[in-house]
Amino acid sequence: MNGAAPIGDGIFQIAVPITNNPLGHTLVYAMESPNGLILVDAGWDDDNGWNGLTAGLAEIGHSVKDVEGVVLTHFHPDHVGLCGRVREASGAWIAMHRSDFDEFELMTAARDQEFLNFHRQNLINAGAGPSDVAAFELADAPQAPTTSASKPDRILNDDERIPLAGRELRAVHTPGHTPGHVCFHLEDADVMFTGDHVLQKTTPHVGAFQYPMEERDALAEFLASLRRMKSMNITRGLGAHGIPIDDVAARSDELVAHHEERLSHLHEAFGDDELTVWQVAERMKWYKPWGDISPLGKHMALAEAAAHLRHLVARNLAVQVPDRAPAVFVRVE
Template sequence: MLDAAAIGDGIFQIPVPMSHNPLGSTLVYAMESPGGLILVDAGWDADEGWAGLTSGLESIGHSVSEVEGVVLTHFHPDHTGLCGRVREASGAWIAMHESDHEMFAKMSSGRDAEWMDYQLANLTQAGAAQEDLDAFRAATGSDVPVGPESAPDRLLADDEIVALTGRGLRVVHTPGHTPGHVCFYLEDAEVMFTGDHVLQKTTPHVGNFVYPLEERDALAEFLDSLRRVQTMDVTRGLGAHGIPLDDVAGRAGELIEHHEERLEHLLDAFGDDRITVWEVAQRMKWYRPWTDFHPMAKGMALSEAAAHLRHRVAGGGGARGGGPAPAGGGRAVWRGGA
């Protein structure tokens, strides 16, 4: 585990642990602001995470009570979970792009069976078998990972400037991983906080795990967002997980190439077969066999498969066009199909 530290350009990095997750931690960044500190993201809501955040701030000479505000890269619980505790300790405001507010509200609406029923309904519509639904229920439980106490109370808009001490942090809307994902650009230092948009070794998940069968072309948004950051003057990328990037544009290009290859595989492997979206996810090429996936990971793979399929149906991914069309339980989501 990394220690909290000053990493240059007036930036402090605080690793917030989440031992239940293979990623190990969420990297939270702190910078001085007119009212104290601005945090980029907050970390997973657990006692170990709270201890990591508070002790990390103390080790760099600050306190959680000094936090003026938290700017969120996106709504996922490993980024938003501790916002409620931070606000209670400091009175901080919490800001998120408006396109993720609805998703956060769905995710945090209640710690009861309603959340589970919502997820199971999406999996059923995609064509998941009963055994898959039972496994998902058993593995994930009914509690949502973040509660309404962490809800944002401010909106972030593209190109908005968040005030820091003597400088500003620019909001760069980069949808794809989520509808409202944003990066934050520290222009005077040519540093970009990339959240989960561009990571050094991890290929970010594309699509919406809360609503995997959404109508928006999340992959097109993601590819456009990658191209956008390629055009910006960034000498150092600081992601929410893993090591810093010294070539954000180059890594963005690798991610674009990865998804273009995945789209080609989608077409070559399935041809004109009419299969459910769940079956598409089963047949796609992943980093490990489908049978070895944790039930929650299958849900995330489903939303990524649906994003690639939607992009094909919308005519994206090259001149070949065509590709698999959803059938069975997955047909209704396309409202008429391809």
């Protein structure tokens, strides 16, 4: 997919490239507003992404200077990265939910020795062995994926209305993929911009990145957000990646069922063993054998395993064994 196109209901879709990433693009959406354009997300922060965004805007008869504001679904760099360049070119405001502001600060932190030391200890807390820790360190990106120039300057609240030309977007807080993930409902068209919360062909990543166990139950948040989405009975969804969603409610149901199945499988996979978070990840089902997954892939899988384990603990289906380092967990019948 390349370029930009009108997709009906006054919505323009712009495919902004993500360099060297299998996702290929972030789909940015543009709609006319009282003072120009509102964008849903902005895209990856490099010249390739910038050229894709500016060329796409030109294809729909606009310039980046026409952008009045950017509403962000969440803090990930393929969504927020270009905000700094957009704001510099147009004076646009940038809005994101409060719960993702702290996460944005972490994303732009320097990849210095303190950063590496934290992640090394975090992996040790998960039960990773020396060779696995070393593999992560070798694979670690030397630079932050975006800069503080892209920091949002407005807070988005649940149910906030963003003025468009003769209509409005409604912000719908849908935590799970990130703490402050927001979808945007174009009510007059029965369309939901779903960001990375609901995707037609892909199961969004839900992870817990602090080991052995975060206070936040990200998977519980995600499941509750999916049920909220289902209750809204919206037909058409436009995600940040992939094809449009034909039935948002039905797809939300499918995603809930997927995670319930994964939770059930993980509970059974424990057997009678005591497992570290790393061993939990090894026993979960992935798209390929655990040993064949890249260090970065294992990083994402480990976080997803930790989120599922955290939710089993919340459901009283697993428990942490006291006074063990690294921490271990056992199944509860």
